Amino acid sequence: MTAFEPRSIRIAPSILSADFARLGEEVRAIDAAGCDWVHVDVMDGHFVPNITIGPMVVKALRPHTTKPLDVHLMISPIDSFLDAFAEAGADILTVHPEAGPHIHRTVQHIKSLGKMAGVVLNPGTPAKMLDYLIDDVDLILVMSVNPGFGGQSFIENQLRKIEAIRKMIDKSGRDIRLQVDGGIDFTTAPRAIAAGADVLVAGTATFRGGPDAYADNIKRLRGG
Numbered sequence: 143m144t145a146f147e148p149r150s151i152r153i154a155p156s157i158l159s160a161d162f163a164r165l166g167e168e169v170r171a172i173d174a175a176g177c178d179w180v181h182v183d184v185m186d187g188h189f190v191p192n193i194t195i196g197p198m199v200v201k202a203l204r205p206h207t208t209k210p211l212d213v214h215l216m217i218s219p220i221d222s223f224l225d226a227f228a229e230a231g232a233d234i235l236t237v238h239p240e241a242g243p244h245i246h247r248t249v250q251h252i253k254s255l256g257k258m259a260g261v262v263l264n265p266g267t268p269a270k271m272l273d274y275l276i277d278d279v280d281l282i283l284v285m286s287v288n289p290g291f292g293g294q295s296f297i298e299n300q301l302r303k304i305e306a307i308r309k310m311i312d313k314s315g316r317d318i319r320l321q322v323d324g325g326i327d328f329t330t331a332p333r334a335i336a337a338g339a340d341v342l343v344a345g346t347a348t349f350r351g352g353p354d355a356y357a358d359n360i361k362r363l364r365g366g
Contacts, residue, residue: 152178159345175356179212190290194312197230227321228255236260287324296325308338
């Protein structure tokens with residue numbers, strides 16, 4: 143894909159905002175509503191100040207959708223958990239450079255498992271972190287909030303980072319997805335897309351209004 147070709151926009155609802163008492167039903171509902179990926183936020187209470195789910199929940203969700211399970215690992219140390227999430231059915235494993243001693247080795251490990259490898263940049267992590275990783279990653283996730291909780295407000299200066307990374311991706315000539323997560327709603331989604339994003343993670347904005355609203359919410363986030 144060149145800079146002059148239209149980008150297909152993927153919507154990856156974050157199940158962090160779903161009804162956890164009926165998680166399988168919620169995943170089936172967003173699948174039927176037209177989501178592209180299912181975004182799974184894994185938090186350990188150590189790397190981020192919240193605790194969510196582990197590999198067993200990913201394994202339990204796997205039969206409920208054929209869409210890719212996009213697993214964002216906010217855990218440290220990271221490397222010892224990669225195999226477990228891969229075996230549980232994750233299709234994409236996205237990791238933070240700060241979560242382990244050797245990010246390049248971590249990316250290599252993910253690739254060796256046959257999974258898409260993603261790297262996450264927190265709001266304070268510079269785009270330059272990608273200089274010696276961009277030849278190996280399949281996805282770059284820009285956090286437009288500090289990780290740990292849903293429902294936060296979009297951090298405006300991350301738009302400049304998205305623009306910078308889009309230029310890096312286009313220059314590389316590689317098929318790398320540029321994902322944005324945090325404060326994505328019907329106002330910020332088109333701004334993130336204009337800056338260069340092609341995958342949007344949206345929790346609150348997707349799940350607002352219940353299952354009958356999911357299809358329209360996803361369509362609006364996509365720009366339809």
